[in-house]
Amino acid sequence: MNVYKAWPRLVPLLALLAIYAGLVAAGSGYAYRVATTVAIMGLLAASANLITGVAGLMTLGHAAFYGIGAYTAALASSDWGAPPVVTLLLAGLVTSLVGLLVAWLTRKLVSVHFAVATLGVGQVIYVTMLNWVDFTRGPMGITDIPGLGAHSDAGNLAIVTAVCAVLLWGLSRIIHSYFGNALRALREDERCVAAMGLSPARLKIQAMGLSCFCAGVAGALWAHSTRYISPADFRFTESISILAMVVVGGLGSLPGALLGALILTLFPELLRSLGDYRMMAISGIMFASILFLPRGLFGEASALRLLKRHFNWQGAQ
Amino acid sequence: MFDFLDIFFVQQLINGLAQGLVYALMAIGFTLIFGVLNVVNFAHGEVYMLGAFVGLLVIQVWAPPLVAVILVVVVVGLLLGVGLERVAFRPFRRFNDEASLKSKALREATLLSSLAISIFVRELTQTYFGSEMQAIPQRYLLMTPIKIGALNLVSGQLVILGVGLLMFLVLQYTLFHTRVGLSIRAVANNLSGATHVGINVGQTIIATFVIGSILGAVSGALVGLYTGNIYAQMGFAPGIKAFVAMVMGGLSSIPGAVISALVLGVSESIATQFISQGWSDLISYGLLVLTLLVFPRGLFGGSDERV
Numbered sequence: 277m278n279v280y281k282a283w284p285r286l287v288p289l290l291a292l293l294a295i296y297a298g299l300v301a302a303g304s305g306y307a308y309r310v311a312t313t314v315a316i317m318g319l320l321a322a323s324a325n326l327i328t329g330v331a332g333l334m335t336l337g338h339a340a341f342y343g344i345g346a347y348t349a350a351l352a353s354s355d356w357g358a359p360p361v362v363t364l365l366l367a368g369l370v371t372s373l374v375g376l377l378v379a380w381l382t383r384k385l386v387s388v389h390f391a392v393a394t395l396g397v398g399q400v401i402y403v404t405m406l407n408w409v410d411f412t413r414g415p416m417g418i419t420d421i422p423g424l425g426a427h428s429d430a431g432n433l434a435i436v437t438a439v440c441a442v443l444l445w446g447l448s449r450i451i452h453s454y455f456g457n458a459l460r461a462l463r464e465d466e467r468c469v470a471a472m473g474l475s476p477a478r479l480k481i482q483a484m485g486l487s488c489f490c491a492g493v494a495g496a497l498w499a500h501s502t503r504y505i506s507p508a509d510f511r512f513t514e515s516i517s518i519l520a521m522v523v524v525g526g527l528g529s530l531p532g533a534l535l536g537a538l539i540l541t542l543f544p545e546l547l548r549s550l551g552d553y554r555m556m557a558i559s560g561i562m563f564a565s566i567l568f569l570p571r572g573l574f575g576e577a578s579a580l581r582l583l584k585r586h587f588n589w590q591g592a593q
Numbered sequence: 594m595f596d597f598l599d600i601f602f603v604q605q606l607i608n609g610l611a612q613g614l615v616y617a618l619m620a621i622g623f624t625l626i627f628g629v630l631n632v633v634n635f636a637h638g639e640v641y642m643l644g645a646f647v648g649l650l651v652i653q654v655w656a657p658p659l660v661a662v663i664l665v666v667v668v669v670g671l672l673l674g675v676g677l678e679r680v681a682f683r684p685f686r687r688f689n690d691e692a693s694l695k696s697k698a699l700r701e702a703t704l705l706s707s708l709a710i711s712i713f714v715r716e717l718t719q720t721y722f723g724s725e726m727q728a729i730p731q732r733y734l735l736m737t738p739i740k741i742g743a744l745n746l747v748s749g750q751l752v753i754l755g756v757g758l759l760m761f762l763v764l765q766y767t768l769f770h771t772r773v774g775l776s777i778r779a780v781a782n783n784l785s786g787a788t789h790v791g792i793n794v795g796q797t798i799i800a801t802f803v804i805g806s807i808l809g810a811v812s813g814a815l816v817g818l819y820t821g822n823i824y825a826q827m828g829f830a831p832g833i834k835a836f837v838a839m840v841m842g843g844l845s846s847i848p849g850a851v852i853s854a855l856v857l858g859v860s861e862s863i864a865t866q867f868i869s870q871g872w873s874d875l876i877s878y879g880l881l882v883l884t885l886l887v888f889p890r891g892l893f894g895g896s897d898e899r900v
Contacts, residue, residue, distance in 0.1 A: 407871040563709035
């Protein structure tokens with residue numbers, strides 16, 4: 277691989293390093309928190325993008341899966357004293373199992389039925405978190421969750437970013453594989469997929485399992501980096517804002533999902549001075565982006581074309 | 594008469610039916626709009642909330658009799674329906690052919706645009722009026738107790754039952770015995786066919802939104818006066834429940850949605866009696882998931898549709 281072909285891949289890395297250097301130079305705890313949130317939300321939006329954008333199954337309960345990951349990590353580390361490496365993996369696996377189960381149960385549902393089923397499952401999980409006080413400590417949430425182990429904010433951010441980057445790389449490999457193509461076919465026409473000899477049910481279950489794994493790890497990262505979680509972080513409105521990230525960014529596009537997460541996480545922070553008008557501004561952004569950019573900021577087709585034209589990039593080979 | 598049943602159980606059953614009627618009132622308008630356009634109108638909860646707020650404002654400013662309040666709410670519901678269709682739905686109907694009207698892209702775009710509008714309106718109301726419950730003048734509250742034997746009813750429950758039945762019947766009459774209803778059914782059934790026989794599709798869609806929003810606004814005002822809770826977030830929870838009832842009932846069947854809404858209300862209130870209040874939501878959403886597992890198209894849904 278020559279330098280010319282490699283450099284577009286280096287751009288995000290360089291940008292990341294630049295942001296990181298800027299944060300270290302600024303050195304405020306607030307900036308680190310925002311950056312951590314952006315990274316975690318990016319991973320979460322990318323995982324939702326796999327089901328909603330690529331496989332075309334709209335999910336209205338993704339925050340609940342994220343919550344399962346967060347609770348698994350929080351309980352495992354504060355009750356059993358498990359180290360972050362174990363809790364991250366455990367959170368991913370537990371969430372993935374729940375996702376597989378949900379997908380297996382809902383494998384026959386299409387379009388709005390699937391969306392409402394995930395809404396129902398999400399609410400069931402949320403209500404359980406809220407009311408099973410003995411296990412989840414109820415509405416008070418879990419406090420004093422052990423951190424990620426690094427001694428500084430910068431170290432924590434580095435761990436979060438590294439984990440997110442690895443998973444995002446994995447997701448992008450999945451999206452640009454034959455399996456990803458099968459998922460796209462599922463989005464376009466389920467019966468066609470079946471006629472080609474692929475099993476739509478199996479594809480849905482696999483996609484859900486993979487996506488929920490990433491959502492679970494994102495939840496675990498969130499639990500370890502904020503060190504406090506409560507059911508309020510994982511209710512229906514959160515699912516909606518995850519969906520909004522995917523849609524604002526462009527359905528089916530990984531860079532789009534990241535950009536959507538960046539915008540919808542950063543804007544509320546920047547608009548904090550607006551106070552009560554903040555949510556109105558966000559809903560305004562959402563509305564305008566659907567109206568004026570029907571394919572999202574960075575839709576799949578336009579993102580690929582842009583990469584090809586500007587970077588002579590031939591896709592992942 | 595009820596001696597084989599615990600009287601508290603019957604009381605809970607009646608409370609549950611009243612709660613179910615609240616959901617049903619909302620689900621009717623919701624389902625009507627879905628049936629015609631195949632789109633989810635998340636802003637229906639905000640129409641309901643605005644109906645309640647307008648009713649309250651009218652009461653605070655003029656204090657007219659209840660019937661006049663309802664008439665004003667009807668007019669406001671009409672305007673809201675026209676406005677909602679214009680802002681959140683029309684801009685996304687870029688092409689009028691059948692394929693693009695039934696497309697996934699349109700469904701997702703309008704779902705999110707109506708959601709964005711609903712967040713905007715809710716936050717605007719909350720900033721303007723505050724998030725606390727509004728004070729309602731005592732004599733307008735529909736809370737006069739009525740005793741039937743050992744049962745305690747409230748006048749609001751009877752009003753809601755009456756209005757719910759009336760709305761349902763008027764809607765069925767409109768749909769099946771008037772020209773507007775005929776064109777609404779035609780557009781719902783086959784859009785291009787309706788265009789070919791000379792039905793003005795744009796106007797019919799507006800008419801659907803107007804009817805749905807009037808139903809939503811009136812039920813919001815009545816439920817607000819019955820429960821005494823009028824606040825900016827009041828449309829959210831019943832809106833979700835109405836959505837659930839619509840899907841359980843089979844998406845475009847209004848009687849199905851009403852029955853599912855009643856089932857949801859009753860099961861919630863019975864669950865409240867046997868287990869704690871917090872868990873009662875678990876019952877209704879569990880019921881939803883279970884229904885979808887056994888009947889993937891809802892209880893009264895049609896057959897598989899190729900889009």
